Amino acid sequence: MMSSSSKLKLVEFFYDVISPYSWLAFEVFCRYRNVWDINLKLRPALLGGVYRGSGNRSPDDVPRKYHYMGMDLLRLGSYAAVPLRAPTQPVHALMAKGSLAAMRFVTAVGEMETDGDDKVEKVSRELWKRIWSKDQDISQLASLAEVGRQAGLSAKKVEELLELSQDSAIKHKLRDTTQEALDYGGFGFPLTVCHVDGEAKIFFGSDRFEIMAHCLGEKWVGPQPVQEAIMKATMAS
Numbered sequence: 001m002m003s004s005s006s007k008l009k010l011v012e013f014f015y016d017v018i019s020p021y022s023w024l025a026f027e028v029f030c031r032y033r034n035v036w037d038i039n040l041k042l043r044p045a046l047l048g049g050v051y052r053g054s055g056n057r058s059p060d061d062v063p064r065k066y067h068y069m070g071m072d073l074l075r076l077g078s079y080a081a082v083p084l085r086a087p088t089q090p091v092h093a094l095m096a097k098g099s100l101a102a103m104r105f106v107t108a109v110g111e112m113e114t115d116g117d118d119k120v121e122k123v124s125r126e127l128w129k130r131i132w133s134k135d136q137d138i139s140q141l142a143s144l145a146e147v148g149r150q151a152g153l154s155a156k157k158v159e160e161l162l163e164l165s166q167d168s169a170i171k172h173k174l175r176d177t178t179q180e181a182l183d184y185g186g187f188g189f190p191l192t193v194c195h196v197d198g199e200a201k202i203f204f205g206s207d208r209f210e211i212m213a214h215c216l217g218e219k220w221v222g223p224q225p226v227q228e229a230i231m232k233a234t235m236a237s
């Protein structure tokens with residue numbers, strides 16, 4: 001294990017909590033950040049902005065694709081041990097309500113908190129749990145306040161963050177990060193950028209880990225690396 005994070009390979013992970021495939025990749029990365037020599041940088045952004053900026057269409061524009069995704073996500077959730085469950089009113093939850101307020105909140109957390117990445121991780125996970133597991137709202141201030149508290153933030157801090165999340169500096173920051181994803185060639189999420197030997201290698205989706213590992217010079221042992229290591233040790237003893 002290397003001592004300084006500056007020596008580790010930088011991996012930027014662009015995501016939006018509206019994206020269930022991003023949740024899968026996020027959990028897998030959070031497990032591998034202690035296994036691979038990488039410096040994982042979470043980059044909260046807006047999927048809607050990436051669709052617009054790249055001229056892409058939302059998957060629900062193609063009914064068969066949408067239907068397939070529903071089945072695929074259940075399988076993947078079970079494979080990766082991520083408790084994915086589609087909202088009962090997907091059009092309302094995903095399209096009408098969206099994730100703008102939520103992603104501004106995550107952006108504010110990243111900007112304001114000194115241990116930004118740790119809190120961004122916790123807040124993002126709580127948001128995903130609400131929308132993609134418990135069928136709960138993530139658009140109302142009261143919902144975001146609950147998310148903040150679940151992530152371990154004090155009531156006072158949550159109040160400050162909610163206020164900050166409506167500030168124009170945070171709106172710009174979220175827009176800039178989304179633009180960075182577009183500048184890397186993004187058209188959907190998750191988008192991962194692995195910086196290897198001065199080159200930015202771009203990956204779309206939660207199903208590219210094997211290839212990513214190859215590019216990073218690391219080993220892919222499935223979505224639950226620690227479990228895998230325990231199993232191997234048990235077999236060997």
Ligand SMILES: N[C@@H](CCC(=O)N[C@@H](CS)C(=O)NCC(=O)O)C(=O)O
Nearest residue numbers: 019020021187188189190205206207
């Ligand atoms: N094959 C990818 C699919 C990822 C995916 O469908 N992401 C959605 C957002 S949840 C997206 O951005 N789709 C854009 C597209 O498919 O062009 C995976 O397994 O992760």
